[in-house]
Amino acid sequence: MAKQTRARNSSRRSTSRDETSAGWRWTKRIFVVFAVLGLLVVGGLAMAVWTTMNSLPSFSSLKASEHGQTIVVHARDGREIVSIGPSYGRWLKYEQIPDSMRNAMIAVEDRRFFDHYGVDPIGIARSVKVRIDTGAFREGGSTITQQLARNIFLNNSKTFDRKAREAVLALALERKFTKEQILELYLNKVYFGGGAYGIDSASRLFFSHPATSLSVGEAAIIAGLVKAPSRYSPTADADAAVSRAHTVLALMQQQGFITPGEAAKVDLDTIELKPEYGQNSVRYFTDWVLPQLDFILPETFEPIEVWTTLDVGMQRAATTAIQKNVPSGSQGALVSLDQDGAILAMVGGTDYVKSNFNRATDALRQPGSAWKLFVYLAALEAGYTPDSPVQDKPVTIDGWSPRNSGGTFAGEIDVRAAFAYSKNTVAAQLGQEVGFDAVASMAQRFGITTPISTYPSMVLGASEVRVIDMTRAFASVNAKGVSVEPYGITRVTTASGELLYERRASRQQLLVAPYVAAQMTDLLQTAVQIGTGRSASIGRPVAGKTGTTSSNKDGWFLGFSSGITTGVWMGRDDARKVPGLQGGTAPARAFADFMKFATAKRPVEDFDTEVTLPAWQLEPDDEAWYGAPGDYYFIDENGNRVEPYGGGPDGDYVPPPDDGWRPGDPPRGGYDDGSGGQAPDEAPSAVDEDFLDRATGRTDPAQRPANPPAGTRPQAAQPAARQSGPGGMRIVEVPSTSGR
Structure with a gap:
């Protein structure tokens, strides 16, 4: 029995040794496979880096190259209204760049710049760890060399292919150039916002002096711009720029570039920014129109000239009308369209320098009673006329009881009077009769692109809209029911005059029968003559409608005269109450001030209301x-x-x-x-x-x-x-x- 037991144990040990030997053999095989694959990858990478390095331009060639496209924008009369594109300051050699500027950039963008070979595995690992800990990428893994490669040779797409090419280019740049040369190229070419490329251009743009005399605080502000030039621009948001600069100073102290005492001496609040002298509100228009070039032009990097519909005189009058009439602490917006949809003027706010947010094209606000345009269009299409009798009386629809502005009811009146005096109860009854979905459909038909509610209160303008869309709708009524499409670019040429794009008339659609548009014009004209829009009178026929939202948060006036349609909105960005704001007050007065100038050289036109x-x-x-x-x-x-x-x-x-x-x-x-x-x-x-x-x-x-x-x-x-x-x-x- 003992012999049998020893034999079994011996057999088990032999089997275990065989299994261990087989496992070790497979481990060695897998190791060899991965080693071979690793050698192939390293060899391929080395070959790619060597090939790329030999194809790179020389240092002098990279210094001379400038990227970016210059765009000259012209008004409708041909005069130049703005030139947009890259601005380059004086090229600074490495020795001419202040130590504070070099150190600030390294501290915030690439703390191991002098220790890696173009790609920083430790930086990548740190970025991944932060991503795991916080759930978001709060630190980038790209080195300064990778950013330089991307800025010079690649685009900003976040694809694996682009990242791989970026890494290869960074490794090649490190093989061909010194660290000092790479940092010199980077600081003279990186984009800092406002069209400024390089630290000298940025210093002159923001501080009115060359980069050779940058202070530690100024260097911290400039270094903080690279992450998000528009968000941290000191001219757009000084508080955000200062907050970002504090982060840069803390990193410089943490990494030993400055002492705690030196950091404490920096007072960012005392840094003087270059004063801005009346940057024209035309930038609201150019900010809206220039992105359209991406859709209408073939890819080109040469300088181009853009010919637009903007009327310089009308733009100036529109700016003045808004600034003169807007209530204190509020914002205003204006869009004016010619008969074919050409934008004659666009104002997106009271001060472009303080806020470049375009309230004429991007803000979503409730239109109030101006929305009744669509209610009455639907009613007229359904068979009502301006003379049809209606009842101004208390009404409840699905538990909702609208009331009129004055709290009174006029009894039996006609449609014309109900519209002129903006009777909410009548609008509610008409909306219920024709169908709230029919009103929503009418609004979409006339160019409203935002979501529309079909609850009963929608007849009083509960759905948010854009100023440009509402102006377009009124312009289509002015066009006798034919669709109008706003546009701002007429043609684009190269600097040498080669035609790249020329606008063709858009296909028009008949939105409502001409008699419906004529009857709607009748109502709109009456609203100005005897109704809520009397302040919009300009001494010639005007048709229009006021709009006021609850608690006086928004005030609107939209109307047309002599072929020009203009929409005006006023209110606060935070949607708080504006005392005394109504569509028939400040917005109507701004409309009148602008339209008096805009129509001055046009013949008086009577409306065809029958x-x-x-x-x-x-x-x-x-x-x-x-x-x-x-x-x-x-x-x-x-x-x-x-x-x-x-x-x-x-x-x-x-x-x-x-x-x-x-x-x-x-x-x-x-x-x-x-x-x-x-x-x-x-x-x-x-x-x-x-x-x-x-x-x-x-x-x-x-x-x-x-x-x-x-x-x-x-x-x-x-x-x-x-x-x-x-x-x-x-x-x-x-x-x-x-x-x-």
């Missing part, structure tokens, strides 16, 4: 316009869609060819009434007999009338849920006369 149509076009019960353009179609007696003339591009309805006949022209064609001419009430045939057969279901040609009645037309499809409002359409008929 649409005159011949009798054969009048079928108010069957031909109300509903829906968006392209939704209009014909149906037969069974409800099937019938296309009389075929579809146009994008499915648009194509009317019959224009034969030149107009109401009032001598009669021609038609049937023989015995006088050799057309019957007095006759109009050109709207459709041919084949179409009428299909539309009416007539199958026997013998059933066709010998003399079809004038103006026989198919029925236009209408949504079943829509009802005509009281009063029908307000259309002026042309009386028929004999002997024409």
Whole structure:
């Protein structure tokens, strides 16, 4: 038995030794594989670095190269309004750069600059650890050499391929140049914001003196800009710049570049910044328009010239109008459009230097009663007219009870008066009758791009909008219901004159029937003549609407005259109450001040508030316009869609060819009434007999009338849920006369 036990134990030890030997063999094999792969990677990396190093430009070539594109922007009359692009100061050699500037940059951007070979594994590991500890990348792993490689040779995309190429370039730069040369290149080429490249340009921009005389505090401010030039710019946000500079000083002390005593002597609050002298509000316009170049131009790095729609005189008048009328502590914005959508003036705030946030294009604010434009457009489209009777009375909709500004009710009035005096109860009833979704659809149709609520209170402007979108909507009413698209660039050329882009007229859409736009203009004109917008009068016809939100947080006036449409908004950025602010006060006065100048050289234009149509076009019960353009179609007696003339591009309805006949022209064609001419009430045939057969279901040609009645037309499809409002359409008929 003992022998058997010893034999089994011996067998187990032998098996264990065999298993250990096999495991060790596999371990060695895996180690060899990884070692070979590692050698291949190192060899490939070395080859890539060696190849890249030999292809790098010389130090003198890199010094001479300048990156960035200069853009010259012109106004509509051709004069130059702004030049945007890189600014380069004097090139400073390594020895000329103050120690404080070199040390500040190393402390904040690359503390191990003199210890690594272009890529810092320790810095990368530290960045990853911070990422794990805090959940965010608070420290970057890129070295100064990597940043230089990216600034000179690459872009800022965060792809693995770009990072790999950046690392190879950094290693190659370290092999070809000294640390001093790399730091010299970096400090003379890095971007500090405001168009300034290099420390000398930044020093002159922010402190009005060359970089050779930078103090420790000034160096700390400049070094802090590299992380986020726009966020920490001392001219844009002095508090943020100072806070960042304190961080730089703390890092310099921590790394031994300055002593605690030297750090304590630096008073950042006493550093004097270069004064800004009236940087024109035109920058609000250029900030909005220039990013569009990325979409309309082929890629080019040569200097270009951009020709815009901005009117210099109107821009100056708009700036003055806002600054003169805006309540203390508030902001103001203005957008003015020509008839075709060309932007004539744009003001995004009271002071571009203090705040470059563009409130004309980016701010989202409630429009108040200015939103009633869409409520009444929907009501007019549904069959109401300016003369239709409505009731100004208490009303409750789904638990919501709107009240009027004065707290009183006028009883029975007409639509015109309800709009002129901005009766909230009437707007609520109209919105409920036509449907809140119909009002939202109307707003989207007219260019509102922000989300729209369909709760009942939406009729009073609860949804947030942009000034430029609201101005566009009013401009489309001014254009008789045709869409207007704001634009600011007319053409772009190279500095040598080669045409790179020229604007073509955008495709227009008919948003509402012309008679709806005419009736809306009637309401808007009345609001200025006798209603809430009286302060917007300028001595010539004006149509417009005020808007005021609850607690006087926002004030609006939007309107048009002599082909120019202008929108004005005022309020506080923090949406706090502004005492006394109403759309009919400061915004309306600013509108009037601007429009008096803007329209001064234009002829006085009366509004066409009545649409005159011949009798054969009048079928108010069957031909109300509903829906968006392209939704209009014909149906037969069974409800099937019938296309009389075929579809146009994008499915648009194509009317019959224009034969030149107009109401009032001598009669021609038609049937023989015995006088050799057309019957007095006759109009050109709207459709041919084949179409009428299909539309009416007539199958026997013998059933066709010998003399079809004038103006026989198919029925236009209408949504079943829509009802005509009281009063029908307000259309002026042309009386028929004999002997024409």
